[in-house]
Amino acid sequence: MNDLVEQRIVEKYAPLFMPKTVAVVGASTKGGALPNVFIRRIRELGFKGPIYPIHPSALEIDGLTAYRSLAETPLPIDYVFIAIAGAQIPPLLEAANGRVRFAQVISSGFGEVDEGRDLQQKLADAARAGGMRLLGPNCLGIYSPRGHLTFTEIGPREAGSVGVVSQSGGLGTDIVRRGLNRGIKFSGLVTVGNCADIGPSDMLEYYFADPQTKVIGMYIETARDARRIFEMLREQKAKKPVVMLKGGRTKLGLAAAVSHTGSLAGDDRAWVALSRQTGCILTESLDEFIDTLLIFQTLTPCVTKPTERVVLFGNGGGASVLATDSYARLGLEVAPFAQNTIDALAALKLPPGTSITNPVDCPVGTLQQDDGRVAEKILDIIYGIGKPEALVMHLNMAPFVGRSKPEVLDNVVQAAMRVQSKFPGQAHFLLVLRSDGDAEIDARKRDFRAKAVALGIPVFDEIGNAGYALKALRAHERFVQSRG
Amino acid sequence: MKTQDLIAAAKKQGRTALDELAGKQLLAGFGVTVPKSVVAANAGAVAKAIAGMTPPFALKVMSPEILHKSDAGGVKIGLRNAEEVTQAIKAMAGVPQIKAARIEGWLIEEMAPAGQEVVVGAVRDPDFGPLVMVGLGGIFVEILADVAFRICPITRLDAVEMLDELKGAALLDGARGRAAVSRDAIIDVLLKIGGENGFLIQHADDFREADINPLIVSANGAVAVDARFVLT
Numbered sequence: 001m002n003d004l005v006e007q008r009i010v011e012k013y014a015p016l017f018m019p020k021t022v023a024v025v026g027a028s029t030k031g032g033a034l035p036n037v038f039i040r041r042i043r044e045l046g047f048k049g050p051i052y053p054i055h056p057s058a059l060e061i062d063g064l065t066a067y068r069s070l071a072e073t074p075l076p077i078d079y080v081f082i083a084i085a086g087a088q089i090p091p092l093l094e095a096a097n098g099r100v101r102f103a104q105v106i107s108s109g110f111g112e113v114d115e116g117r118d119l120q121q122k123l124a125d126a127a128r129a130g131g132m133r134l135l136g137p138n139c140l141g142i143y144s145p146r147g148h149l150t151f152t153e154i155g156p157r158e159a160g161s162v163g164v165v166s167q168s169g170g171l172g173t174d175i176v177r178r179g180l181n182r183g184i185k186f187s188g189l190v191t192v193g194n195c196a197d198i199g200p201s202d203m204l205e206y207y208f209a210d211p212q213t214k215v216i217g218m219y220i221e222t223a224r225d226a227r228r229i230f231e232m233l234r235e236q237k238a239k240k241p242v243v244m245l246k247g248g249r250t251k252l253g254l255a256a257a258v259s260h261t262g263s264l265a266g267d268d269r270a271w272v273a274l275s276r277q278t279g280c281i282l283t284e285s286l287d288e289f290i291d292t293l294l295i296f297q298t299l300t301p302c303v304t305k306p307t308e309r310v311v312l313f314g315n316g317g318g319a320s321v322l323a324t325d326s327y328a329r330l331g332l333e334v335a336p337f338a339q340n341t342i343d344a345l346a347a348l349k350l351p352p353g354t355s356i357t358n359p360v361d362c363p364v365g366t367l368q369q370d371d372g373r374v375a376e377k378i379l380d381i382i383y384g385i386g387k388p389e390a391l392v393m394h395l396n397m398a399p400f401v402g403r404s405k406p407e408v409l410d411n412v413v414q415a416a417m418r419v420q421s422k423f424p425g426q427a428h429f430l431l432v433l434r435s436d437g438d439a440e441i442d443a444r445k446r447d448f449r450a451k452a453v454a455l456g457i458p459v460f461d462e463i464g465n466a467g468y469a470l471k472a473l474r475a476h477e478r479f480v481q482s483r484g
Numbered sequence: 485m486k487t488q489d490l491i492a493a494a495k496k497q498g499r500t501a502l503d504e505l506a507g508k509q510l511l512a513g514f515g516v517t518v519p520k521s522v523v524a525a526n527a528g529a530v531a532k533a534i535a536g537m538t539p540p541f542a543l544k545v546m547s548p549e550i551l552h553k554s555d556a557g558g559v560k561i562g563l564r565n566a567e568e569v570t571q572a573i574k575a576m577a578g579v580p581q582i583k584a585a586r587i588e589g590w591l592i593e594e595m596a597p598a599g600q601e602v603v604v605g606a607v608r609d610p611d612f613g614p615l616v617m618v619g620l621g622g623i624f625v626e627i628l629a630d631v632a633f634r635i636c637p638i639t640r641l642d643a644v645e646m647l648d649e650l651k652g653a654a655l656l657d658g659a660r661g662r663a664a665v666s667r668d669a670i671i672d673v674l675l676k677i678g679g680e681n682g683f684l685i686q687h688a689d690d691f692r693e694a695d696i697n698p699l700i701v702s703a704n705g706a707v708a709v710d711a712r713f714v715l716t
Contacts, residue, residue, distance in 0.1 A: 225611075226611035227613050230612055230635050267607075267612075269615070270609045270611070270633065270635060272633065273633040276649070277634055483641070
């Protein structure tokens with residue numbers, strides 16, 4: 001795609017991601033219906049443009065002047081949110097008379113059930129006749145902080161660089177809410193439901209073109225536009241990382257997907273092939289999907305020197321050994337340091353019980369030396385002499401409680417950040433904050449995570465989670481290196 | 485004959501699949517090496533038919549009514565001369581299932597040099613279109629499902645990575661005292677089948693299934709010894 005083509009694509013979807021006018025169909029004069037909730041949510045998120053409720057008889061809804069049809073609003077409509085009985089929607093869209101750019105149909109009872117197939121076709125035809133693009137039916141909406149649109153209770157208003165398309169609305173909500181809590185900031189998340197018109201490939205095209213988006217996530221159950229997805233991904237050669245979560249990869253999972261969004265077939269072998277050929281990352285679970293989006297949001301892939309050697313540094317001997325095993329299974333090398341690194345670390349004369357090969361196991365007694373600043377000396381040697389491509393710092397928080405000052409954890413991470421900036425671009429830095437589920441420790445972890453996230457550090461719940469995110473990063477680096 | 489004509493001819497005859505000779509002509513049309521072969525109408529025609537060909541020979545019955553030739557007793561390999569081929573045809577013609585079938589002739593092929601058996605196949609995905617598959621022959625494909633798929637068209641690098649992906653890939657490089665075989669020869673076949681202007685792109689809608697099984701790969705090349713093309 002050249003710049004001009006990309007610009008045109010961005011302009012085409014601007015009314016969806018940044019609407020100037022919004023209409024709502026299905027809001028009740030008594031309040032409480034989903035469209036009423038939608039009105040409240042987008043106002044809370046800071047939507048300042050006109051909102052037009054469409055209603056057959058009401059004069060006013062939620063303090064807003066209501067209109068009889070989509071053709072009668074004062075200004076043309078960029079985005080309309082529709083949640084009324086399915087059969088009523090096609091005539092509504094046909095009457096829009098070219099004044100609506102994007103319609104999102106939340107209602108279900110279409111192609112996901114046998115008796116709704118014809119209605120879905122009517123809906124798609126009506127959208128075309130009315131001159132608009134259609135999202136859904138059977139979806140939840142769009143979350144676009146840039147455009148002050150949301151379908152979930154609001155999170156931060158700040159826009160970010162992660163663009164997602166989800167075939168499932170509920171999972172889309174999970175991705176937004178869990179993602180926000182992990183520090184992911186979105187350029188947008190669109191739920192496309194049954195894909196009667198707009199499909200995952202359209203959103204993929206948009207996110208590739210959109211300069212705000214740096215990493216793309218896709219939750220797909222079945223895609224009739226799979227061939228177009230393949231062709232786009234192949235052309236883009238992983239210019240932006242694309243993280244895929246595919247539902248229905250087993251026979252029973254596929255049966256569940258068919259009844260969920262009403263689409264057919266799809267062979268898992270084809271999706272694995274797609275990943276190998278185009279460099280998109282195929283993840284296995286929601287956690288892995290979010291962890292992988294997070295790593296691509298925060299770290300810059302190093303395509304000239306793909307990640308090979310990983311250093312594990314933290315407290316917890318057994319946890320380090322288990323992590324070394326799990327990393328080995330992922331093909332990540334946690335190998336002992338060369339002698340010169342070991343000699344330099346030995347010269348620090350760290351307390352007994354500290355392991356200075358790799359994994360580097362530092363009990364709390366070691367880490368709290370000098371109020372945590374000892375970490376700087378250790379990491380300085382690891383970066384300066386050991387030169388790994390990635391360092392995973394894992395802190396089991398429970399042993400710190402009651403034994404060390406609250407600022408020790410802070411100091412350990414600050415020390416890591418200083419070393420990180422002393423050796424710019426040398427190693428990926430990942431932080432794992434481990435909690436045992438105790439309420440006090442969970443609360444401390446949440447605060448600490450927020451601080452780390454603000455510094456641009458990806459934070460993971462367990463060492464293994466950081467491992468598969470790192471594996472995805474390496475796969476991307478290798479792919480770009482081989483195809484670049 | 486052009487590959488499109490081969491398909492048209494088979495369809496006109498009401499066939500559901502290409503016969504072996506047509507299948508091999510199709511492959512040859514895409515540059516895949518197939519054994520040198522000749523069709524003898526009957527046992528009496530063998531000596532003249534195979535003059536100038538190099539033994540050993542493989543003999544296969546040609547009949548649209550016999551889909552699985554080996555199972556029906558319609559394949560005999562390692563025949564050293566015209567006399568042995570003639571005798572084999574006579575014996576085969578007496579096998580009950582063959583005797584009952586409409587015989588179109590007897591295919592006599594030069595046998596490929598020994599090597600690693602490889603399977604190259606194709607499937608159609610309703611959403612993605614044609615996929616090309618490769619695996620090592622025998623138990624590797626049938627029992628271990630050690631195969632790699634790619635969406636067509638594939639690039640040379642895709643083909644290289646398909647072979648790397650096989651768990652049994654080391655066998656291609658001469659593991660367990662065997663001779664190494666030519667990876668390039670397999671890669672070339674994969675590209676002729678699944679590459680930019682390959683068979684699957686040109687004939688995406690003509691075939692429901694297709695496979696070369698086995699492709700026999702030696703140090704110097706690869707020969708498609710048997711192939712199956714099921715028409716749509």
